[in-house]
Amino acid sequence: MLKKPNTKTIIGVAATAGALVIGAKVGDGISAVMPDSTNGYKKWAIAGVSIIAAAFITPTTAMAKAGQNALIGMGTKQIYDELSDTLAEAIPVKAADTTSNKFVNAIVGHKEVSLNNTTPALNAAWQGEGSDMWDRPSDQPLLGNSFSGV
Structure with a gap:
């Protein structure tokens, strides 16, 4: 049953949300410092414990x-x-040309990717085979305009 929230319930829900987020971030920290030999199961182990x-x-x-x-x-x-x-x-990446494809990509966890090689992919460097396989055009310097030695 829905009821009008009051200050106490709002603070309680905010504290719950904050604790959930803090726990999630602490779990990421624990996962990061665990030995590489545990990579195959460390997320499941942290979750279970x-x-x-x-x-x-x-x-x-x-x-x-x-x-x-x-x-x-x-x-x-x-x-x-x-x-x-x-x-x-x-699940393969789908072109983000329809709402349903965008929805599926988001559920699966795919980052938004350009599939036409004219626009760089977001959060990715590899674009395929050939001379245009990197998302940084070759005529741009590595460190922006501050370094012109490239």
């Missing part, structure tokens, strides 16, 4: 609720990253 740890917390105080939400955020973000990586590898 954090979600199980969250289940042990009884959220009777604001701090306990924030801790539980941070652990849930940590696990959720790692599962999100793992599923996004898996989908991005399994």
Whole structure:
């Protein structure tokens, strides 16, 4: 049932959102410092441990609720990253010429990409084979206008 929010409920929801985001970022930090030998399973391990740890917390105080939400955020973000990586590898990029293609690309986790080689791809350097395979035109210097030795 919907009801009119008050200051207390707004602050509570904002604290929940903040704890979820903090947990997600801490999980990313933990993932970054784990050894490379754990790359195949570290996201699943972080997700499993954090979600199980969250289940042990009884959220009777604001701090306990924030801790539980941070652990849930940590696990959720790692599962999100793992599923996004898996989908991005399994589903090819579609030309963003229709709303449905844009929607599918966003769900899968593909970045917006130019498929016509006249416009550089966003967040990507590799464009294919041949002399125009990089997204930086060859007549532009590497470091912008401040370095003309290229």
